[in-house]
Amino acid sequence: MWDYSEKVMDHYRNPRNVGKIDNADAIGEAGSLACGDSLKIYLKIENGIVTDAKFQTFGCGSAVASSSILTEMIIGKTVEEVKKITNKDIADQLGGLPPEKMHCSVMGYEALEDALGNYDNLTDLDELRNEKTAEKIVCTCFNVTENMIWDAIKQNGLRTVEDITNYTKAGGACGKCKGLIQDIIDTYYKKEESEAQKSTLSPAQKILKINNIIETQISPELRKDGGDITLVDIDGNKVLVKLRGKCSGCKNSHLTLKAFVESTLRETVDKNIDVIEVA
Amino acid sequence: MSLIYLDNNATTKVAPEVLEAMMPYFKEEYANPSSIYEFAKNSNHAVRDARGVIKDFINAGNEKEIIFTSCGSESANTAIQGVLNMNKNKRHIITTKVEHPCVLNLYQTLEKQGYKVDYIGVNSNGELDLAQLEEAINYDTALVSVMYANNETGVIFPIEKISEIIKSKNKETKFFVDAVQVAGKIPIDVQAAGIDLLGISGHKFHAPKGVGALYVNSKTLITPLIIGGHQERGKRAGTENVPYIVGMAKAAELASDSLKYELSEVKRLRDKLESGILKKVFNARVNTAISNRVPNTTNIGFEYIEGELILLHLSDLGICASSGSACTSGSLEPSHVLRAMNVPFTAIHGSIRWSLSRYTTEKEIDYVLDVLPGIINKITALSPYQDELENLKKLRS
Numbered sequence: 001m002w003d004y005s006e007k008v009m010d011h012y013r014n015p016r017n018v019g020k021i022d023n024a025d026a027i028g029e030a031g032s033l034a035c036g037d038s039l040k041i042y043l044k045i046e047n048g049i050v051t052d053a054k055f056q057t058f059g060c061g062s063a064v065a066s067s068s069i070l071t072e073m074i075i076g077k078t079v080e081e082v083k084k085i086t087n088k089d090i091a092d093q094l095g096g097l098p099p100e101k102m103h104c105s106v107m108g109y110e111a112l113e114d115a116l117g118n119y120d121n122l123t124d125l126d127e128l129r130n131e132k133t134a135e136k137i138v139c140t141c142f143n144v145t146e147n148m149i150w151d152a153i154k155q156n157g158l159r160t161v162e163d164i165t166n167y168t169k170a171g172g173a174c175g176k177c178k179g180l181i182q183d184i185i186d187t188y189y190k191k192e193e194s195e196a197q198k199s200t201l202s203p204a205q206k207i208l209k210i211n212n213i214i215e216t217q218i219s220p221e222l223r224k225d226g227g228d229i230t231l232v233d234i235d236g237n238k239v240l241v242k243l244r245g246k247c248s249g250c251k252n253s254h255l256t257l258k259a260f261v262e263s264t265l266r267e268t269v270d271k272n273i274d275v276i277e278v279a
Numbered sequence: 280m281s282l283i284y285l286d287n288n289a290t291t292k293v294a295p296e297v298l299e300a301m302m303p304y305f306k307e308e309y310a311n312p313s314s315i316y317e318f319a320k321n322s323n324h325a326v327r328d329a330r331g332v333i334k335d336f337i338n339a340g341n342e343k344e345i346i347f348t349s350c351g352s353e354s355a356n357t358a359i360q361g362v363l364n365m366n367k368n369k370r371h372i373i374t375t376k377v378e379h380p381c382v383l384n385l386y387q388t389l390e391k392q393g394y395k396v397d398y399i400g401v402n403s404n405g406e407l408d409l410a411q412l413e414e415a416i417n418y419d420t421a422l423v424s425v426m427y428a429n430n431e432t433g434v435i436f437p438i439e440k441i442s443e444i445i446k447s448k449n450k451e452t453k454f455f456v457d458a459v460q461v462a463g464k465i466p467i468d469v470q471a472a473g474i475d476l477l478g479i480s481g482h483k484f485h486a487p488k489g490v491g492a493l494y495v496n497s498k499t500l501i502t503p504l505i506i507g508g509h510q511e512r513g514k515r516a517g518t519e520n521v522p523y524i525v526g527m528a529k530a531a532e533l534a535s536d537s538l539k540y541e542l543s544e545v546k547r548l549r550d551k552l553e554s555g556i557l558k559k560v561f562n563a564r565v566n567t568a569i570s571n572r573v574p575n576t577t578n579i580g581f582e583y584i585e586g587e588l589i590l591l592h593l594s595d596l597g598i599c600a601s602s603g604s605a606c607t608s609g610s611l612e613p614s615h616v617l618r619a620m621n622v623p624f625t626a627i628h629g630s631i632r633w634s635l636s637r638y639t640t641e642k643e644i645d646y647v648l649d650v651l652p653g654i655i656n657k658i659t660a661l662s663p664y665q666d667e668l669e670n671l672k673k674l675r676s
Contacts, residue, residue, distance in 0.1 A: 012591060018661055033664065036613060036628045037585065040663040056663035058628075060587035064661060173612045 028115025361501025
């Protein structure tokens with residue numbers, strides 16, 4: 001027994017905009033018969049505005065409701081506006097979906113994304129499809145890619161493997177990919193955390209951090225090759241350093257500075273850092 | 280809107296006679312059957328009599344072979360773990376791919392504890408591969424565990440034949456039968472069928488939820504699952520649930536009396552529903568049409584549409600059935616039973632199980648046959664697989 005909202009019930013009982021559009025300007029698909037739900041969406045686009053949208057869905061009540069409301073949400077909007085729609089917007093418009101059914105709203109988002117991708121690259125459809133299939137598949141049971149999981153985390157703030165399964169189906173069958181999904185979640189939040197840290201550093205904290213990284217990560221590496229580095233000064237994002245030992249006067253010192261020192265500091269402290277060598 | 284309940288394999292309504300039989304044991308006769316005073320006599324005798332009724336219901340040899348439990352899952356857990364604990368030197372179990380989850384999940388847990396479990400497959404009609412079963416039994420096999428009939432398809436397994444195979448290969452191997460889906464639908468004779476342990480659940484035959492029974496024949500030793508007092512001869516501790524035990528016994532009596540009706544009238548209505556749907560809906564297929572099924576069950580797949588949506592539309596008209604689709608359970612994967620049968624994926628997600636009872640009327644079946652084609656048409660019109668549907672229509676017309 002699902003606790004469907006009144007709106008969900010209204011839309012699966014009386015789905016809007018059912019069918020096909022002949023000569024559609026964009027067609028998007030998501031899901032598959034084997035997986036238990038699939039959606040095809042047809043768009044008519046004139047002067048950058050979606051003038052008509054229709055859908056065909058094989059799926060449960062919430063899948064039909066998600067498709068139906070999506071067509072209502074996009075008709076009359078510009079392509080640019082439509083591109084900003086996320087699965088969360090679809091679920092919100094429906095007055096929410098049960099957690100286990102969030103993947104239905106994701107399917108709507110994916111079909112829309114597919115349609116607009118096709119629309120933008122109308123001349124190069126094959127290439128686009130190749131690109132899509134070349135994406136790394138995480139869940140082989142439901143053909144869920146790493147990018148789809150990443151998007152779902154980003155759009156909905158998901159935190160657990162169970163959340164990912166509810167939103168994307170990944171991990172919902174054999175469960176073999178659950179470890180991989182956990183890794184993706186960990187990577188996402190580690191990245192987010194480090195980005196958050198970077199942006200909130202005070203000038204003094206920044207100086208300390210740069211100094212610390214030079215001492216613990218950069219200098220030991222250079223010393224292995226008989227060289228070394230000292231921090232001379234920090235001015236905003238400009239980091240002034242002095243190369244010593246074998247490094248000083250080395251033909252490749254510029255490469256060392258940019259490819260190693262600068263990139264390490266950009267990765268760990270701030271992506272706008274410039275490393276400058278002083279004599 | 281009246282209710283049309285065609286989900287009797289999920290649970291059944293409590294028969295009015297059952298409720299009536301239970302009432303005194305809530306109101307006046309509340310004594311603990313173990314107590315010594317005269318006041319406890321009626322409740323004590325009620326449990327004793329109920330044990331006799333259940334003994335007759337499955338034709339056990341002795342009342343002592345009946346243990347009252349709280350549900351089918353408890354019966355199965357007690358039987359399986361009880362036998363394994365008594366045979367610690369044996370580490371092999373055989374079961375089927377289509378068992379109820381309450382049993383399957385237990386076996387998966389036992390595998391993690393080091394048991395080797397063989398899962399016997401079925402053919403596309405849902406019938407067990409007996410050759411595979413025979414081959415799997417060896418000196419180390421502690422237990423063979425087979426359901427009497429499948430809850431989703433209604434297919435009855437050849438229990439007597441399986442028992443013969445087991446005994447011919449290894450006389451020490453015990454045979455547990457999960458009979459939850461047949462009790463009250465077909466006659467059970469544990470002695471003739473050569474069953475060592477058998478579990479039933481009251482709420483599948485018009486007793487309330489919360490009571491079941493386990494038959495353990497006198498030659499089979501088990502350890503209790505629930506340890507405590509001396510109740511059920513030390514095989515299941517806990518004060519007897521007197522009103523529910525009385526209710527299940529009453530339900531067993533009523534079911535015994537109506538077995539003939541099940542096998543003739545309920546079966547006739549089931550067949551009418553089945554053939555009616557096939558005639559009226561071009562994208563319908565019976566997932567298994569063999570005659571050896573419990574008389575109340577049919578499982579029908581609607582191709583290129585999804586089951587939950589069918590159920591939601593039926594529900595709007597007061598009709599209750601259930602689905603093997605992934606979406607209804609939230610499990611994401613469709614029924615393990617239909618997958619084991621290799622039901623094509625075009626139909627597996629749109630499979631609906633209809634299960635009747637002796638309370639189902641002809642009028643109700645007629646009503647379903649009346650409204651179902653409209654619902655299916657409405658949902659079929661949403662499907663992205665219109666070309667495939669068109670081909671199917673040509674093929675079947």
